[in-house]
Amino acid sequence: MRKSKAWWVGVVLGGVAIACVPILLVDYTLNAYVERNARNKLELVAHSALGLAEIRLEGAMAALVDLSAVVEGCDQRSMEIMRRTATVSIPIKEIAVLDDSGDTLCTNFGDGGEPRAISRELPLADTRFELALVRFRDRNDRALRLRLDRRNTKPLGALIPADFLVPDTVGGDFQDGRSLRLALDSEIVAARPVGDEGLSVDHMRTLGVVLKSERFPISVVVERPRATLGEEYRDVLTLGRLCSALITILSFAIGALYFRRNRNDPLVQFREAIKNGEIVPFFQPTIDIKTGKLVGAEVLARWRRPDGTMVSPANFIPLAERSGLIYPMTQALMRRTVLEVGDAHVDRPHLNVAFNLYAGHFANDSIIQEIQSIFGSSKIRLNQIVLEVTEREPLPNLDLARDIIGRLQKLGIRVAIDDVGTGHGGLSYLMKLGVDAIKIDKLFIDAINTERYSQTIIETLLELARTMKMEVIAEGVESFDQVEYLQRKGVNQAQGYVFAPALPASSYIALIEATDTSAPSAEPKAAAAA
Ligand code: C2E
Ligand code: CA
Ligand code: CA
Numbered sequence: 001m002r003k004s005k006a007w008w009v010g011v012v013l014g015g016v017a018i019a020c021v022p023i024l025l026v027d028y029t030l031n032a033y034v035e036r037n038a039r040n041k042l043e044l045v046a047h048s049a050l051g052l053a054e055i056r057l058e059g060a061m062a063a064l065v066d067l068s069a070v071v072e073g074c075d076q077r078s079m080e081i082m083r084r085t086a087t088v089s090i091p092i093k094e095i096a097v098l099d100d101s102g103d104t105l106c107t108n109f110g111d112g113g114e115p116r117a118i119s120r121e122l123p124l125a126d127t128r129f130e131l132a133l134v135r136f137r138d139r140n141d142r143a144l145r146l147r148l149d150r151r152n153t154k155p156l157g158a159l160i161p162a163d164f165l166v167p168d169t170v171g172g173d174f175q176d177g178r179s180l181r182l183a184l185d186s187e188i189v190a191a192r193p194v195g196d197e198g199l200s201v202d203h204m205r206t207l208g209v210v211l212k213s214e215r216f217p218i219s220v221v222v223e224r225p226r227a228t229l230g231e232e233y234r235d236v237l238t239l240g241r242l243c244s245a246l247i248t249i250l251s252f253a254i255g256a257l258y259f260r261r262n263r264n265d266p267l268v269q270f271r272e273a274i275k276n277g278e279i280v281p282f283f284q285p286t287i288d289i290k291t292g293k294l295v296g297a298e299v300l301a302r303w304r305r306p307d308g309t310m311v312s313p314a315n316f317i318p319l320a321e322r323s324g325l326i327y328p329m330t331q332a333l334m335r336r337t338v339l340e341v342g343d344a345h346v347d348r349p350h351l352n353v354a355f356n357l358y359a360g361h362f363a364n365d366s367i368i369q370e371i372q373s374i375f376g377s378s379k380i381r382l383n384q385i386v387l388e389v390t391e392r393e394p395l396p397n398l399d400l401a402r403d404i405i406g407r408l409q410k411l412g413i414r415v416a417i418d419d420v421g422t423g424h425g426g427l428s429y430l431m432k433l434g435v436d437a438i439k440i441d442k443l444f445i446d447a448i449n450t451e452r453y454s455q456t457i458i459e460t461l462l463e464l465a466r467t468m469k470m471e472v473i474a475e476g477v478e479s480f481d482q483v484e485y486l487q488r489k490g491v492n493q494a495q496g497y498v499f500a501p502a503l504p505a506s507s508y509i510a511l512i513e514a515t516d517t518s519a520p521s522a523e524p525k526a527a528a529a530a
Contacts, residue, residue, distance in 0.1 A: 015255075019248050026244030034233045038207055038224070042178070046211040046222040049180055053165045056091040057146065057216055060158045061129060063089040064148040068156055073097055074106035082108040094159035098147065102132075105154065113159075114138060118145060122185055122217045131217060133184045134159060142189050162190035176232060178224040185217050267323055270316055273303055274329050280304050281337045282502035285511060286354070286473060289487050289494045294515045296352030298388070298495060299337055300502040301329065321393075326358045334374045340505035342379030344512050351512065354386035356418065359393035362401040368408060383412030388439065391423035402433050409436070416473065421457060430464060438465055442476025445496070448485045462489055 063085055071078040074097050082095040086108045096107040102121065107113045115137040121130040128150075134143040143161045150156065166182045166189070180192045201208030201223050208223030230237065262268045273279055283297035303311035320326040337353060345351055361367045375382055387408065395401045405415045416437035417429055421444055430438065440461060447454030465472045474486050477496030486494055503511065 015252070019252060022248050022251065023241075023244050026240055026247070030237055030240040034229050034236065035207060038229055038232070039209060042207065042209040042222045042224065043211070045178070045180065046209045046220045049166060049182065049222070050211050050213055050218070050220040052167070053182055053218060053220070054213055054215060056160055056165050057131075057144070057218075059089065060091050060146050060160050061126070061148075063092055064095075064129075064146060064156050064158050067095065068148055068150050071097065071156060073154060079106065079108065079110070089158075091160045091164040092158045093143070093161050093164070096157040096159070098155045098157045100155075102147065102155075102157075104157070119184070119187060121147060124217075125215060131184060133187050133189060144184060144189060166190040166192060168192065176224055177228040178222065181221045183219050183221070189218070266319060267325070270303075270319060270323070270325055273305075274325060274332050276306075277332070277336070278304055278306070279329055279332055279336075280504075281333050281340065282504055283341065283353075283508035284495055284502040285500045285508070286352075286493050286495050287499045288492060289483055290492055294351065294512060295493055296354065296384070296386070297508055298354040298386075298502075299333055299356070301333055301356075302502070321358050321360070324360075326360065330355065330357065330361070331370060331374065334371070338374065338378045338380055341509060341512075344509045345381075345384055346379045348512065348516075349381065349384065352384050352386050352414070353380060354388055354416065356388045356390065359390070359395050362389065362404055363396045364400075365404050365407065368404065368411070371408070371413065372411070381412070383414075385412075386414045386416055386437070388416050388418040389433070389435070390418040391421075391426075391429055392419050394424040395429075398428075398432055405433055405435060409434075416471075419475075420461060427464070430468065430470070435470065437471035437473055439473045439475050439495075440491075442496075445474055445476050445478075445482055445486075448482050459489065462491065466490075 067081065067085055070081050078097070082097075086092050086095050094107050094109065094113060096104045096113065099105050102118065104113050117135045117137065119133040119135075121132040123130055128148055130147045130149075132145045132147070134145050136142070141162065143159050144165065146158045146160065148156045148158075162182070166180065182189045182191075201210065201221060205227075206223040206225050207229065208221060210219060210221050212219040280302050281299045282302045284300055285297050286295040287293070288295050301313050301317070303316055305311065317326070320329050334355060337355075341353070345353065357367070371382070371385070371387075375385060389395070389401075389405075408415060414436040415433075416439055417433065417435050418439045419441045420430075420438045422441045429435075438461065440458060444454045444458050448458070449455075462472060464470075471493065472491050474482075474491050474494040475496065477483060477486065477494045477498050479498060482496075483494065483498060500511065
């Protein structure tokens with residue numbers, strides 16, 4: 001079938017769209033992989049940073065608990081102990097005795113310490129402790145203050161500088177744009193690189209991980225700009241995209257090959273032809289040679305290609321039979337016959353229409369159901385139908401065939417053996433199948449008046465037909481001599497170029513109508529001329 005420009009544009013656009021699918025799919029998968037991998041690394045950093053901060057806080061808590069047993073107030077001895085502890089305990093920079101409102105009474109340095117602002121204190125799971133953020137007024141530095149409440153005496157406080165909680169080294173060198181922040185509740189304690197960026201993560205712009213401590217009201221945020229991922233994973237992305245391009249090119253090549261192969265595959269072409277209604281019925285009239293009247297027609301398949309060329313059945317029937325497409329083809333022909341010549345048959349019950357069946361049609365009885373569904377309520381009645389079973393191909397199962405033929409006959413359908421004398425059937429077909437008619441092949445008709453042997457065969461067949469009460473139809477009758485001979489021998493019906501070739505539906509209908517009005521003569525060429 002010739003495809004339109006729009007069809008090709010559609011195919012190209014469709015192809016491009018299809019090509020985009022694997023590319024997008026691979027890209028999506030790659031990005032997902034890169035993101036997962038990068039996120040895992042960020043989680044690792046977040047876990048180690050949070051773990052370190054927790055260890056520092058726990059160390060400070062333990063130190064305060066130890067101190068609480070020995071520090072009584074701001075006396076000399078207590079101050080000395082506080083000084084010693086501050087020196088040996090890594091995270092603690094300052095130890096203080098606090099008043100009940102949390103203000104510093106004295107520290108290990110003696111006085112009340114540097115000016116500072118202390119945030120709202122947050123309780124810990126261990127209810128003796130509270131944690132607050134300390135901002136120093138004179139420098140841009142922060143610390144956490146751990147407060148231990150004691151029974152009957154003043155609370156103790158320990159100051160843990162941000163640098164001890166989040167060392168500069170944590171999480172590597174931050175060269176890939178990565179940043180890390182430690183927060184107490186929602187307030188930033190320390191940021192690496194330095195700079196107060198708040199807690200929230202802009203997921204569009206950055207890939208971020210927020211990890212909350214289960215033991216302390218602190219959390220860690222680690223993030224990196226998405227833009228830096230491409231740089232780090234360049235090799236993976238390049239390789240992946242290369243693969244996807246290769247897959248796409250390969251799929252296209254395979255697709256094109258498949259498409260080409262399919263386009264040139266006769267089977268594919270023939271299947272399409274059936275689907276597109278390119279297999280059409282032609283009608284070869286059958287004439288009653290005694291009266292010259294039209295008896296009906298045999299449906300002969302033609303493949304009418306879109307460019308108007310006609311393909312004869314010899315070029316596609318063998319393929320149809322081999323591939324099994326003969327079944328849908330026969331059905332299509334039957335339906336189309338109803339459409340094209342149904343009207344001409346409604347009021348002419350004497351007109352028959354014959355279809356050629358394939359031996360495989362008798363391998364099971366589904367043909368009965370098919371014919372009933374096509375013709376059951378159509379303008380062509382079942383008793384107008386003749387089915388031709390060729391003798392050329394052996395029937396798969398003679399008993400089953402006989403049964404099917406019997407059931408078809410009960411519906412009023414007549415069955416004829418086609419190409420009699422040429423094939424496998426021989427006399428056994430005529431004896432066993434119980435058909436209504438035989439069609440004597442052109443081979444024997446051609447030999448009339450030239451070969452005695454063929455005439456003997458014809459006479460034998462006619463004798464047999466008479467005995468078995470079968471109608472005889474002569475095929476491929478091409479000359480008046482042959483018609484005369486057949487008339488003399490008592491043959492009633494004939495088909496052949498001497499009357500008419502297979503005609504398109506319109507010509508056949510014109511012939512039907514012409515023979516309706518004018519009283520047809522027995523003169524053979526009259527039909528063909530109509
Ligand atoms: P067939 O069933 O024996 O059909 C008779 C063939 O002889 C037809 O050829 C017809 O056009 C041709 N013919 C008829 N009168 C004359 C004549 O006087 N002289 C000559 N030389 N030829 C004549 P066609 O249409 O080419 O069909 C060939 C064969 O293809 C058919 O032989 C039949 O076996 C098969 N065929 C055609 N249509 C169908 C179909 O719908 N189903 C099946 N299963 N086979 C079909
Ligand atoms: Ca036939
Ligand atoms: Ca035949």
